[in-house]
Amino acid sequence: MNPIRVFIVDDSAVVRQILQAALDQDPGIQVQGTARDPLFAWQRIQGHWPDVLIVDIEMPRMDGISFLRKIMAEYPLPVLICSSLAESGSQFAIDALAAGAVQIITKPQCGVREFLQKDAPAIIQAVKIAARARVRALPQASAAATPVKTAASSGLQLLAQRSTEKVIAIGTSTGGTQALEFVLRRLPATLPGLVIVQHMPEKFTAAFAARLNSISALEVREAQDGDRVLSGRALIAPGGKHMRLARSGAQFIVQVFDGPLVKHHRPSVDVLFRSVAEVAGRNAWxxxxxxMGDDGAQGLATMHQAGGHTLAQDENSCVVFGMPKEAIRLGGVDEILSLEQIPQRLQQLIGAGYGARS
Structure with missing residues (x-):
C-alpha cells in the first residue's frame, strides 16, 4: 500500500520539524511537505494533493480555520487541527469542527516539543484515522431550509411543554459535528424530543450544543441529569458521561451518569439506544x-427488534461509514438514506404518525 501523504502547515519551524520527525517514525506515513502559512501551502499542494493536512490556527496571512473552509469549499481533504488555541470547549475548536476538521489536537502553551514527542503515537493514529475519512463539502443551507426561532415557534414550544409521547434518538461520531448541524437546522420545533450522542471529549459538548441552538429552530442544550424530553428540544449527552432514556411517571427524562467506557466511548451510542428500546419501544425513531467503529450498531438493532423505526446514513454521504455499516450488517436498519434525505424523512415519518414497522 502507498504511504499516507501528509502536509504540515504551521508558522513555527520547530513545530514543523518535530511533527515531521514524529510522523517519520511510521513507515506507513510520508510527510509530503511543510509550509509556514496557508497561502504558501495552497500553492504547494495544488495538483499534488496530500491525503491529510495538519494545520495550525494562528498563522500569518490567513488563519487556519479560514484555510480549512477554503479547502472544504474547493478541494475537500481530511484536516487535523493542531493548535494551542483549540483547547477543549473553545470557540476555535467548535468552529474548526463545524468547518469540517476531522479531529482536534490541542498543543500546550508551553512544552510543545515535549508534548509532540510524547504524543507521537496518538498523532500517528489520528493521521491514520483521518486518512480513512471520506471528506466532502456539505450542501450549503438555504434560508428556506433553515428554520429559525421566531415568536411563533417559541409559542409552539410553550404549547408543547409536556413530555413527548415519541422520541428520536441519534448517534454519531467522526464527521458527526457537521452532519448533526446539517440535520438539526432543517428540523422544525414541532418534532418530538431528540436525544443525541455525539462522541466528544469533556468541555466540547456545551459549546457545541450552544452553537447548534443558535442555528436551529429546536432548543438544543447539553443534557443534565433529570432533564425532560420535550417536543422541540434536543438533548446532547455531555462529553465524559453516559446518557440514557428513562421514565418518570408518564414523562420521558434523561439520566446522565458516570460509568465504564462502552465500545471505547463515554458517552456511548449503544447505552442510549438500548435504553430507548427498553423505555420507548415502538414509539421511537x-x-x-x-x-468510526461499531458503537450504536447493536443498540440500533435492539431498537429495531423493539419495534422502533431505524435509519442509517448511507456510505456516500458519510465521512466514515463504520457505525452505519455495522448497523446495516446486523440487520437493524429499516432505511438507508443520504444525509440530505434524513431530515426530510424524519418529518415525513413523524407527520404520518409512523413509529413501528407495520
Whole structure:
C-alpha cells in the first residue's frame, strides 16, 4: 500500500520539524511537505494533493480555520487541527469542527516539543484515522431550509411543554459535528424530543450544543441529569458521561451518569439506544450516522427488534461509514438514506404518525 501523504502547515519551524520527525517514525506515513502559512501551502499542494493536512490556527496571512473552509469549499481533504488555541470547549475548536476538521489536537502553551514527542503515537493514529475519512463539502443551507426561532415557534414550544409521547434518538461520531448541524437546522420545533450522542471529549459538548441552538429552530442544550424530553428540544449527552432514556411517571427524562467506557466511548451510542428500546419501544425513531467503529450498531438493532423505526446514513454521504455499516450488517436498519434525505424523512415519518414497522 502507498504511504499516507501528509502536509504540515504551521508558522513555527520547530513545530514543523518535530511533527515531521514524529510522523517519520511510521513507515506507513510520508510527510509530503511543510509550509509556514496557508497561502504558501495552497500553492504547494495544488495538483499534488496530500491525503491529510495538519494545520495550525494562528498563522500569518490567513488563519487556519479560514484555510480549512477554503479547502472544504474547493478541494475537500481530511484536516487535523493542531493548535494551542483549540483547547477543549473553545470557540476555535467548535468552529474548526463545524468547518469540517476531522479531529482536534490541542498543543500546550508551553512544552510543545515535549508534548509532540510524547504524543507521537496518538498523532500517528489520528493521521491514520483521518486518512480513512471520506471528506466532502456539505450542501450549503438555504434560508428556506433553515428554520429559525421566531415568536411563533417559541409559542409552539410553550404549547408543547409536556413530555413527548415519541422520541428520536441519534448517534454519531467522526464527521458527526457537521452532519448533526446539517440535520438539526432543517428540523422544525414541532418534532418530538431528540436525544443525541455525539462522541466528544469533556468541555466540547456545551459549546457545541450552544452553537447548534443558535442555528436551529429546536432548543438544543447539553443534557443534565433529570432533564425532560420535550417536543422541540434536543438533548446532547455531555462529553465524559453516559446518557440514557428513562421514565418518570408518564414523562420521558434523561439520566446522565458516570460509568465504564462502552465500545471505547463515554458517552456511548449503544447505552442510549438500548435504553430507548427498553423505555420507548415502538414509539421511537433511531438514526445512526457517520462514525468510526461499531458503537450504536447493536443498540440500533435492539431498537429495531423493539419495534422502533431505524435509519442509517448511507456510505456516500458519510465521512466514515463504520457505525452505519455495522448497523446495516446486523440487520437493524429499516432505511438507508443520504444525509440530505434524513431530515426530510424524519418529518415525513413523524407527520404520518409512523413509529413501528407495520
Amino acid at each position: 433511531g438514526v445512526i450516522m457517520t462514525g
